[in-house]
Amino acid sequence: MKRAKLCIEYRLKLKTPVHIGTGTGGAGFLDSYTYRENGIPIIPGSTIKGRLRAAVRALAGAGMYGEAGICRGSDDCSCLECLIFGRAEYRKGCLCFDDARPVQEENEHWLGVRSGIGIDRYRRVARDGALYTVETTGGENLVYRGRISGTVPEVYRDQVIAVLKDAFAYNYSLGFGKSRGLGWFQSEIMEEK
DSSP states (O other), X not given: OOXXXXXXXXXXXXXXXXXOEEEEEOSTTOSEEEOEETTEEOBOHHHHHHHHHHHHHHHHHTTTTGGXXXXXXXXXXXXXXXXXXXXXXXXXXXXXXXXXXXXXXXXXXXXXXXXXXXXXXXXXXXXXXXXXXXXXXXXXXXXXXXXXXXXXXXXXXXXXXXXXXXXXHHOOBOSTTGGGTOXXXXXXXXXXX
């Protein structure tokens, strides 16, 4: 089957600060630090891939892609989700998701701190020992840019692009604290090659 190169560049324009954590607790008063590379906060490609995969799964489950969207869960499954993202323990997907990096590298107001408290829903009071503090990145109008690239079967190229556009449109937030107003963004596909 003939394969075609695919490269999609996208932008994520933050509407609120975002927290993409490192997965480890912090020293001092911060409970969780923002993921950084060389001191610059980034959004890992694995985070982007996971959000897009969840969106494609939800849209396919709603029947958006007909038979091509239904995952059979077998080793030889050729659904759009398995084609783009791969199958756990079986095969990798045909696309690579690069880290998203901030466009305004001169911005000195990248990092902030957000505190919160856990609530005991039954008693309707703050839970003991439930105060947390997380480091956040950006805020309104900070732009991250990333790229998705790889090779896909030529007959699926246009459909893969359409599915990824749908998945970006489906997502509106990422990272920790989405229900608390963190990590809201607007996405834009900049270029398809």
